[in-house]
Amino acid sequence: MPEAALRPPGPAGAPRLALEGVEFRYRDREVLGGVSLEVGAGEIFGLLGPNGAGKSTLFAILTGLRAPQAGRLAVDGAALPFGARALRARTGVVFQEPSLDGKLTAEENLLLAAALHRVPRREARSRARSLLVAAGLADRAREPVDRYSGGMRRRLELARALIHQPSILIMDEPTAGLDAVAFRAVWDGIDALCRAEGVSAILSTHRPDEAERCDRLAVLFGGRVVACETPEALRARVPGDVVVVDADDPGTIAVGISSRLGLAAAVRADGVHVARARGHELVPRIVEAFPAGRIRSISLRRPTLADAYLALTGARLEEDEA
Amino acid sequence: MTARTERVAGAGPGAIAPPAATAASAHPERGARAASARSRETQTAALAYDLATIRVLWRRDLVRFFRQPSRLAGALGQPVIFWLLIGSGMSGTFRLPGSGMGYLQFFYPGVVLMVVLFAAIFTTVSVIEDRHRGFLQAVQAGPGSRGALVIGKALGSASVALSQAALFLALAPAAGFPLLGVNWPLLLAALALTAVGLAALGFAVAWAVDNVQGYHAIQMTLLVPLWVVSGAMFPPAPDRPGFAAVMRADPLAYAVSAARRALGGPDAPGALPGSAARDLAVVAAFAAASLALAIAVTRRRDAR
Numbered sequence: 001m002p003e004a005a006l007r008p009p010g011p012a013g014a015p016r017l018a019l020e021g022v023e024f025r026y027r028d029r030e031v032l033g034g035v036s037l038e039v040g041a042g043e044i045f046g047l048l049g050p051n052g053a054g055k056s057t058l059f060a061i062l063t064g065l066r067a068p069q070a071g072r073l074a075v076d077g078a079a080l081p082f083g084a085r086a087l088r089a090r091t092g093v094v095f096q097e098p099s100l101d102g103k104l105t106a107e108e109n110l111l112l113a114a115a116l117h118r119v120p121r122r123e124a125r126s127r128a129r130s131l132l133v134a135a136g137l138a139d140r141a142r143e144p145v146d147r148y149s150g151g152m153r154r155r156l157e158l159a160r161a162l163i164h165q166p167s168i169l170i171m172d173e174p175t176a177g178l179d180a181v182a183f184r185a186v187w188d189g190i191d192a193l194c195r196a197e198g199v200s201a202i203l204s205t206h207r208p209d210e211a212e213r214c215d216r217l218a219v220l221f222g223g224r225v226v227a228c229e230t231p232e233a234l235r236a237r238v239p240g241d242v243v244v245v246d247a248d249d250p251g252t253i254a255v256g257i258s259s260r261l262g263l264a265a266a267v268r269a270d271g272v273h274v275a276r277a278r279g280h281e282l283v284p285r286i287v288e289a290f291p292a293g294r295i296r297s298i299s300l301r302r303p304t305l306a307d308a309y310l311a312l313t314g315a316r317l318e319e320d321e322a
Numbered sequence: 323m324t325a326r327t328e329r330v331a332g333a334g335p336g337a338i339a340p341p342a343a344t345a346a347s348a349h350p351e352r353g354a355r356a357a358s359a360r361s362r363e364t365q366t367a368a369l370a371y372d373l374a375t376i377r378v379l380w381r382r383d384l385v386r387f388f389r390q391p392s393r394l395a396g397a398l399g400q401p402v403i404f405w406l407l408i409g410s411g412m413s414g415t416f417r418l419p420g421s422g423m424g425y426l427q428f429f430y431p432g433v434v435l436m437v438v439l440f441a442a443i444f445t446t447v448s449v450i451e452d453r454h455r456g457f458l459q460a461v462q463a464g465p466g467s468r469g470a471l472v473i474g475k476a477l478g479s480a481s482v483a484l485s486q487a488a489l490f491l492a493l494a495p496a497a498g499f500p501l502l503g504v505n506w507p508l509l510l511a512a513l514a515l516t517a518v519g520l521a522a523l524g525f526a527v528a529w530a531v532d533n534v535q536g537y538h539a540i541q542m543t544l545l546v547p548l549w550v551v552s553g554a555m556f557p558p559a560p561d562r563p564g565f566a567a568v569m570r571a572d573p574l575a576y577a578v579s580a581a582r583r584a585l586g587g588p589d590a591p592g593a594l595p596g597s598a599a600r601d602l603a604v605v606a607a608f609a610a611a612s613l614a615l616a617i618a619v620t621r622r623r624d625a626r
Contacts, residue, residue, distance in 0.1 A: 095455075095463075
């Protein structure tokens with residue numbers, strides 16, 4: 001796998017952050033069943049899974065909002081209790097619901113966050129200014145955040161998480177609800193931080209396009225890490241291509257593909273999926289197997305991380321739109 | 323927990339002993355001194371972080387309050403209407419034994435306390451939303467402790483409550499209390515301690531209940547009766563010992579009593595038997611107990 005070798009395979013030496021055997025139970029329900037992972041300096045590490053896989057609980061444990069019933073935590077090789085002040089002081093957190101005060105201006109929000117972390121006033125002002133410029137919010141810095149769009153709030157939330165120059169950045173679905181332009185802007189910022197300044201980023205996501213930008217991914221399913229590798233290695237677990245058939249009646253098409261061609265077909269949000277090596281040979285066979293008009297369109301693509309998640313766990317990564 | 327932590331410390335860095343450990347083995351005394359200096363340093367940093375958190379939360383509530391003109395208007399309008407409507411309605415039938423005081427004057431200190439009470443209720447309800455999708459998320463994940471979060475928020479809410487009370491107190495001369503005759507230090511102390519106590523109590527309820535409807539239901543059932551039996555609306559009745567006992571158990575009664583003494587002198591009609599110092603001591607104990615309760619509630623980290 002020459003592609004995979006381009007990415008760092010994992011932390012060398014003591015990892016920036018290590019979790020071992022983290023268990024969390026809510027009443028009688030097991031939410032996390034022994035999660036272990038290691039994140040290196042400058043690494044972008046994704047927690048991939050749908051809602052309910054345990055991502056949010058893991059996020060709450062990493063940020064000190066919840067304490068697990070069992071497990072160990074180490075930062076740069078030194079053991080720390082969960083939620084330790086020493087960890088909170090060097091962590092920047094991006095919440096899914098922005099943690100901003102809507103009645104205050106963007107600048108005031110940044111200065112309050114700086115004060116929480118005891119950044120000296122003069123220094124805080126200059127950092128706030130440059131972060132606002134970098135976020136493209138400089139000309140609206142004196143406006144209450146209530147008047148900001150969702151994308152602007154996300155960018156400000158990321159700026160707020162960086163005001164104290166943390167060495168670990170923890171993000172919960174950092175690009176939820178963002179359009180393509182804002183998505184790229186946020187990710188260019190994350191890339192720059194991790195590559196140039198060696199900040200370690202840990203983020204939870206259920207978006208394949210977002211997971212694709214991580215160095216390594218921990219695949220979470222039912223509160224356990226079922227795989228932990230690069231996006232390339234994960235995708236390579238799905239052999240061949242994915243053929244997607246769009247039709248008015250996808251159920252009948254799926255049954256037809258199974259019975260006439262003897263292939264496993266599954267109905268998904270965007271159509272009927274058939275995963276298969278040499279998928280291009282399959283396309284004409286499917287088209288010929290059904291009367292004209294039954295199939296609206298047929299397409300062929302490389303497997304995505306959503307396909308990989310499905311292959312690994314048998315569960316869907318993204319919920320159906322229906 | 324401790325055992326687990328130690329095991330990691332042994333297994334983690336392992337091969338390369340940290341410099342402190344080497345120093346400690348070579349010069350045990352110097353190592354111990356360095357370790358204790360380090361722990362003092364950590365404690366100082368911890369305290370500094372907590373003070374920073376308190377300052378941030380305190381300032382934030384005040385800035386928000388003074389930035390919303392509608393809240394300022396409501397802060398003055400509501401108690402004035404309440405005071406005049408109920409005050410004039412009752413004034414025909416009200417007779418305070420052994421005093422010629424009219425009801426509007428008698429009721430005024432009670433309304434001052436009501437201002438503090440409602441301000442505390444309405445500024446702490448924001449904790450519920452703020453904690454899951456707002457600024458308090460960042461405070462919880464920041465380097466300050468839960469105790470600092472509670473104290474900062476309680477001081478912020480209390481300051482808002484005091485600002486509202488100050489607006490209403492400008493009307494004291496109209497109620498028959500000349501401004502120069504008021505014992506301001508006593509009044510300020512009584513109102514500040516009550517405000518902190520009520521804000522901390524509101525914080526504890528908000529954190530534990532975690533939904534706005536439930537919060538208002540509990541606060542209205544708990545606090546409004548406390549205010550009604552505090553002597554704010556009618557004086558203590560010595561001929562009804564049961565009611566007098568309830569009043570003596572109500573911390574707000576001491577706050578009202580202290581406010582009566584501050585406005586109308588040490589023997590103000592309607593004040594509880596006893597001294598202003600005793601009134602203040604009870605209110606201070608109430609504030610401390612509420613703060614302790616709120617801190618205890620927020621430390622249960624596993625509850626939502």
